[in-house]
Amino acid sequence: MSQQLLLNYISKYISLSKEEEAIFLSKISFRKYLKGQYLVQQGDICRFTNFVVSGCTRTFLVDDKGQEHIIMFGIEDWWVSDIGSFITQTPADYNVQCLENTSVYQFSYEDQEAMFESIPKLERLFRKLLERHLVSSQKRIVRGLSLNAKQQYQYFKDQYPNIEQRVPQYMIASYLGITKEFLSKLKKQLLQE
Amino acid sequence: MSQQLLLNYISKYISLSKEEEAIFLSKISFRKYLKGQYLVQQGDICRFTNFVVSGCTRTFLVDDKGQEHIIMFGIEDWWVSDIGSFITQTPADYNVQCLENTSVYQFSYEDQEAMFESIPKLERLFRKLLERHLVSSQKRIVRGLSLNAKQQYQYFKDQYPNIEQRVPQYMIASYLGITKEFLSKLKKQLLQE
DNA sequence: ATTAAAAGTTAATCTAGTTTAACTTTTTTT
DNA sequence: AAAAAAAGTTAAACTAGATTAACTTTTAAT
16 A cells, blocks of 8 residues: 555654554545646645655746746655645645646645644654755755756756656756756767767 | 843744743753854764854855855844754754854754653744745745846845845855856946946 | 955956757647 | 647857956955
8 A cells, every 4th residue: 555655754754653653644635636737836825735655746936927947846755735835824836736647645734733733753753854855955055056057967867867757858957947958958968978 | 131032032933831941941052152153164063053142154165166155144033053964963064154253042962852852842843943944945946046146136135134234245146156246246237227 | 554364346258058949859639 | 640739959149147357445463
């Protein structure tokens, strides 16, 4: 069962008793989305935090000029949501869209609060996940400040070889903050070296 | 007393009883640093999480080419540390240096763990702080992807007018990921408009 | 008060990355 | 299987921002 995937993941951070696992599983629900569907839409309130079991998502926003900017991709074992919208239950800044058919475990804001009350260890889990997420977010900022486009692309290919294969190249360009034309150029350069 | 500053800050997120406040205060220590001193040094283990009571810090790294990149500034009411180093107690990627004489409340990793055990509400506090911090970190990434240098500089001046006044301009350039020369040019342009 | 060091400015030249536009390849739809 | 749509490539012209270097102003040290 795919529940085991989630429990395995959690066990890397905290250890739950069988009873606690049962309570946790009772609070979350499994759901499938089709390629193209949205888990969150810019302007809507983000109702759920989602743990990706299978599939692939992109988190992006459309700016004033109508340009799309991809903030992150989500694959197996990742959490996706508009966290700012989720924690304040106010309209989302970002869209989360499925790039493949995608299965998730999800829970609502109310469920999360209830979970944290009944099992404080889960609040610890999320505190730790947030810490790690923040660290990687800061590292991404540093890469933006210290690496040029080619170096950032190489880092991306290194770190996420599967994502590189699974998503359209123009989305990778967007994630890197460059144009698809320039990414094409970089790829050609890298082949020739 | 400056303890009140910290308690006021905390009360925005959770409410502690007098006893809990007393336990919390017993776990943290007040410390003063001089301008130029380091709270954390790249390569050392980050022993403390610091809450800035007064003064100003910069968090930065020196890359392979010897170039400095400023990741954030810290002023009154901000938390500063190398969080990645702190949570894993491994060598720090970043330096945190005082740009003014700076007073902080600080606690060690062990103190934090003990605090979270004795007062679970504090773990909630930090979970919520991390959520907010992550949201603003993501927004910074988005600005990096969607705004040009002039727009990012205007945003910075808007959001942090005091920091703009207090720190050297070349550090603001570094924070924005541009050269001091180009920042000079932008400032001239903005004056002429 | 003088000198030295650090910070900030200006301008010329250069380059990483954008824009535009035409074209090719791949994927999806009928 | 054809047609249409989406994705990817190439190349020429352009621009935001970097680099270099000389100079001015401010701050710190003797």
